[in-house]
Amino acid sequence: MKRSRLRNAGFLVVSISAAAAAIALLVLAPWWLLLALVAVLALWMLSTRIGRQAWSVTEVGLATIPQRIGASSVIVVGIAGVVAVLVALLAMASGFELALRQGGTDDTAIVMRAGSQTEINSVLDHDSATLVTQEPQVLRDAAGVPVASPELVLVASLPKKSTGQDANVEIRGVGERAWSLRPNVTIINGRKFGPGLREMIVGKGAREQFAGLDLGSTLKLNGQTWTVVGEFDAQDAHNSELWADNDVVAETYRRGSGTAAVTVRLTGADAFDAFKAAIASDPRLKVDAKTTRAYYTDQSAGLSKLIRILGITIATIMAIGAVFGALNTMYAAVATRSREIATLRAIGFRALPVIVSVMLETMLLALLGGLLGAAVTWVLFNHYTVSTLGANFTQVVFAFQVSGAVLSTGIKWALAIGLIGGLFPALRAARLQVTAGLREV
C-alpha cells in the first residue's frame, strides 16, 4: 500500500513535469512545428498497426460525444471564454501599438526642447525652430526649402459622442510643409484648410469619437470661431487630431512666434545620427531629437505592455478554471467508458491507443473552443474603435487589431489547456484495472 502510494506520487510528479514541458513547447512552438507534429501523428495512425488501433478508439470516443453533449460543451465553452478574453485584450494592445507606431518613420525626426518627453510639454523659440531646419541632413524640396513643419500641440475639450462628457482632443497647428512631410495624409472629405484662415480639418478617428466635428460645423476655441472644412485619414495616431494652420493656432492661443516642436524629413534614415550629433554640438540649441518612430514607440510602450500583462494574467486565471472543468468532463467520460476501455484492453489493445484517443478527443474539443472564442472576438471586436488618454493628455483613437498572430496565440492557449485537461484522464484510462473495469456498470 505504502509503496503504491509512493509510486503514485512519483507518477504524478513525472506527469506534471511532462505536461509543463508540453505546454511550454506548445505555446512557444512555431506553427510549422505544430503542423509537422499533426502530420507525423496522422502518418502514424495510417501506417502502423498500433496507430490504426488508436484511430479506431478515437473514432468510437468521438461518436459518443453527442450522448454527453452537456459535459463536452463545458470544455468547448470554457476554453472559448478564455480565448475570447485573451484575444480581445491582446488585440487591444496591438491595436494601440499599431496606431502609434504607424505615426512614426525612421527618416523623419522630431525636435523638442531638451527634457520634454511629449510635444505638449515642449516649447521652442522661433530661432531654435528655424536653426534646426538648416542642418545639412534635413531634406530640401525642389524649391530648396527644408521639408520641415514647426508644430504646436494644444488641447481642447469637446463632448464625446459615446458619453456626452467632455474629453480632451488634440489640436495640431502644422506648417505649410506638413503635407510633403507626411505624404500618407490624404483628404477624404472636403478640402485642406486655407493658410491664415481660421479653418481646420479633422482626423477620421476624432470625427467618429467626438460630437460636432462634421463638415461645415463650427467650433469655438478661446473665444474665436473655427470652421471644419475637411476630414483627413492619416492611417495612424494623427487620425485622433484636429489640424489647422500653425500661425493661426499660435495667434488664437497667444503663443507668439513660438512652437512646440519641429518635425523634419531627413535625407535618409541613416542621416539621423549625424543630425542628432549636429544639433547636440550647436551651443545655441537646447533641444533633443528623436526619430518619430522612437517618439511614438515610447508613447505606446507603457500602455500596451500593461494591457498585455493584464490580458495574460486574467487569461491564466481563467485557464486554470477551464482546465479543472476539462479535467472533470474527461474523467467523467473515461469513467462512463471504463467498461468499453477494459474490454478493448482485454482483447489485446495496448495502453497507448487509449491514451492517444482520450488526448485527441480533448484536444479536438479544445481546438473547437479556441476557434469559437477567436471567432466571437473577431466578429465583435475586429476594428472596434475606442479611445483612451494618451501621452499628450488627449484622446488617442485606436482600433482593436485581431491579427493573425493574436489569433494563433489564442488557439495555442486553447490547445495547451486541452493538453492538460486530457493528459491526466488519459493516463487514468490507461492504468485502469482490466478486471475491475469489466465489472463496472
Added chain:
Amino acid sequence: MKYLQLVWSAMFRRKTRTIFTLLSVLAAFLLFGLLDSVRSAFAGAANSVAGVDRLVTVSKISFTLSLPKSLLPRIQELPGVATVTYANWFGGVYQDPKNFFPNEAVADNFFDLYPEWQLSAAERTAFHNTRTGAIVGESLAKKFHWKIGDKIPLQATIFPQKSGANDWTLDLVGMFRVTDPKQKSRESVLYFNWDYFDEARAFGNGNVGWYVTRVADRNQAQQVADAVDALSANSDHETKTQTEQAFNAAFVSQYGDIGLIVGAIMAAVFFTLILLTGNTMAQAVRERIPELAVLKTIGFSNPSVLGLVLAESVLLILLGGTIGLLLAGVVVDAVRAAVGEAVPMSRVGASIWLRGLGLMLLIGLIVGALPARRGMRLRIVDALAGR
C-alpha cells in the same frame, strides 16, 4: 442547519470532481475579486464623497492652459467662498521617466483646503519657511526610501529654470498621510513651494494652472461655481468650475470605460462558471437519484429534497468563492505592498465581499435550480427501479 452534515457528505461523495469544481469556482472568484478591486479603485476616485465642498477652476478650453493670477482676489471676494488656493502642474521626472508620480507647485495655504491630508504643524511651518521645501505622501516616500531632510532632484519636462537648466532640487520637509482608503492614491503626490517655482521658472510666471476654492456651504457649490465662471465670461481666459468630485470623475472617464471592460470579462467568466458547475451538479444529482428516492421513502418531503440539492450547490459555490475572494484579498495586499498603495486596486473590503457573496448565492441558486427540480419531481417507484 441540522442537515449540514448530510449536504456536506453528499457534496464530497465524489471527492475529485468536487475538488476540481471548487478550484474552478475559486479561480472565477479570485478573478472577480481582483477585477472588482481595480474597478472600485477607479470608481472610488470618481465617486468619493471627499471634495464635494471644493471647487476646481481650470481654463475652459483645456486644463493644460494656465489662468492669470489676477483672478485670485476676485474669486476671494465672491460671496460663499471660504478659502481659495492655486497650484500648477510641474511634471518633473525623478531619475527615470518610468518613476512617474504627480508633482505640483502649490500655494502656501494649499493644505488648509485639504484637511484630510494629515500633516503636523511643525511640517507645515517647515514647508512655509523652506523656499525649496517639498511635502510628499507617505506611500511615495516609502517607494523611493526618502526621509525628511533628503534632497530630491527633479528633471523638468515643462518648466526649465531661468538659467535654462532642467534640474530642480527640492528639500523634503514633510510627509502627509491619507486615511480614507478611497483617497489613498493621493499619497503618491509631491507638492513643493509655489514661490520657488514661480520665481525660478523661465516662462509662464504669474500664471496659475488651476484654482481650488472651498465653499462655505456645500449646498451653494453650484451657485459659487457659476459666479466664478462669470468673472471671466467673454474674456480671453474663460474658466470652467466644477466640484472636485465632478472634475475627477470626468478625468477618470477619459481613460475609457473601465466598468464596461471589467463587466464584459466578468460576464464571460461567470457564464463559463455557471455552465461548468451546472454540469457538475447535474451529474451529481443524476448519480444520486436512487439515494434521493430513499430519502423520500423515509419521509423527506418534496420541498426538503429541493432544499437539500439547492443547499448543496449554494454551499459548493460559497466554499470555492470564499476561498477565491480570500485569495484575491491576499494578492491585492501583496501587490499593494510591492508596488505601493498608489496602485489602482482598492483593498478587498466589505463592499466587494458583499457583491461577491451576492453573486455566489445567485449563481448557486441558478446552477442548482434544474437538478433540484429534477430531484423534487422524481417518483420514488421509478427512481428505485432505475427507470
